[in-house]
Amino acid sequence: MVFFSNSRSSRNIGAGTATYTPKKSFGQKIKDMVLPKRKRKAVDPPPSSFRVLRSRPYGTTYTPTVEAPTPASTVVTTHPVIVAPAPTPAASTALAASGSSSSSNAKHSKVDLQRLKQLEETTKNIPRYLFRACSPTSGGGLKGLNTVNGIFPHAFVDGNGVRIPNGGNKSIHDIPFQTTRRMAVGHLSGQRPARGDPIYSQFSSWAATLALVLQYGHSRALQGGLICVLDRYNLPKHTKVYHCPDMMKAGLCDSPYDHEYLVHGPVEGAGFKAVSVQTLIDMGLYTEIPCVLPHSARYWWGPIPQRDWESLFPAKDFSANQVKTLRKAADEFGKSFALPVLAAFMTLDRRKLDKNGKFSDKDMKIFADAVEDLYVPEEYGTEKSIVQPAGVYVQGYPMVAQLVGLLKQLVEYNYGRGVRARRRIEVEDLSAELGALGLPGKKSLDLGEKTGRLSTSFAFGVSDVPVVAVA
Template identity: 85%
Template structure:
């Protein structure tokens, strides 16, 4: 009995036969015959030039060798098919190495993972997704109004697995993560027992892409989802595909796509049905995202083409008000980013520095004056991440980032104090006319940080005492 890879030189010889010992063992010849170099690569780390040529998964299948060369007459060899044994679950895969996550990676891989984690600082805070019950192969429990759960985190009946998947990609062998990401992005789904069973979900910064993709799924229970990565579960991480490619975990840039590892649920998630947005007239207000519009938004567009396809528009107070009602369907925590994403779907008039005019900025600020955003979001935990957010070729995303940045400056930057002073003086005059404490008391309140104005959202409101 010959077991490939175990006893290469052993053979089971018939009675009275003379032992035949060639220069190269017979077992080795059989191994070379049934496992040629081309086939052996199938169990090595894959490194295709592009996902476009990855049509058949090179892993997760059993291999049964066949004998094409006759054996010597005096020798009878019985072979047992070689079987690639895979971990039964992602959890057991994690136990295949040492208990330490670092032991699963060599120094080069650890360096790449460290660099990848650094890039997460420049991920947009808010990302979007369109999906339906048929997404992800139509399995139960993946895409719901309560959360988005990758394949490895739910059982076949759609029930959440308390110990499903891994806590982090750092707990998964590097090449397994690579195969998992490539398989996920190319749409290949392995069997549930395969260790590369997907632990990712796909998201985008381009709201136009999401709305356009979701439109055709309105009648199928389609969902439009938004996440706030600052409020995701502790172990859920977001990665941009070009950064994953540079780290060796992805085989193509997929610059429109972000992969989220782990469940997306809780206060950092909200989903609304596509049909609800259709019924509220979203696609009438923003026709550029309809499937039959000037272009599909599945990839980057040069600025020149963007300008030739769409005329620049100023903000309309009426349209912003209508879109605000639609954004409110996502709840108070998401109304601001969703509204900002909606109003920047159209090409807007910008000055020579690429900024929105004061009139448009004020129109938007007025529309969100009641939305409370903690003041620290204007500083280190900004609603806009540091410089480096990927916007090249995506002018809608560039407009969204620009609008939120200007809104932060408008509320916390230069000119805020002057606007507050004017409003404080106006309010003081009104209070004085009512015989209530005037400007001096208000000045003390402002210094104590207890005042807010209609423009400075995120600052604690002035306590209002009912006057009998």
């Protein structure tokens, strides 16, 4: 209190008696009390003696005085000097290692690490197959992003479209949490920062519903548009897939974007295939499935209520001719993708299902016959299904729900209880044909079946083994 009293009185030392300092009004006093310290300093700067007090060495005796203050330039502050010994080479190595480790850990707080851990758990329920429509103009029209050989996010190619060997990061765990958030938000909103910016996108966008992809892709046909499909099980090791609603829960996204999945890293190799939109148009895909044309009933940028789905689209049975046409289009994606792509094609239309949501036996036979030469993974009917019910918004996306149901029923058709009954029928039909030709009949076939010599491989999508007649 004495210090401030002396400081206030020192402001008028040396002034003549004619100098008059106006008395502060009540409002000005209130202003001095309320204004923050920084603003108050700008209005009424403190005396210079306060600056001297801050710069004096600790431990010395200081007595406030009203004499002229000593210039700050003449005040010398002393500090003890500690000389550290030079570290040994081993210590330097350890220090560098510890510094690297702490730098890595500094990228994420404990809360962020927990969020990332929970996000990684959700990747187990991501659909196995995802779809994408793009063209050379996508992503700002930069070269090398969208090609028939792969999809490469911005950070993984240079300005000439050439793949950067060490471009981007191997994982989002190697990126500071807030940088990943800004990158994801910028990617989803279409922002394109300058090349070299830390938030330069390392993601590409995909969807579980082929309806959205085909509808968007049709408008890119004349620009070299591509329809792409990925198999999550066969992607490069470090390429991970995240559902936007899960990213939002983790704090990495500001809107759910139910239809969208972000893939971190390049999508290439055995887990990727692309076909031009124009090729699919020429093969009659959009003629067979007019509901995905841009001028059809709706665009598929979000979920659709079941009532609207039923009112907009009449339920249709499978047609052998339609399956045949769509199978040719699906074959363009190669044998690895022909089955899931054909199933996705067939379930874009609203199909007739029974009260349990099952396809009719007739429809299943038509579809199974069309893919009898293709391998049907048994896991499609297990917890490793093509689409996990707990991991995708099936509600609101009825075409995806139909896709899940069709492939699960196909597994049941090929490997389930009905296989033996159908096999017996085929054995009887084959026996009748052999009998008509004067060859061993049903008895020999029954014996061959019991001894394991009768082929049942027709149910597994491989070539039949000749039946060996038993004497």
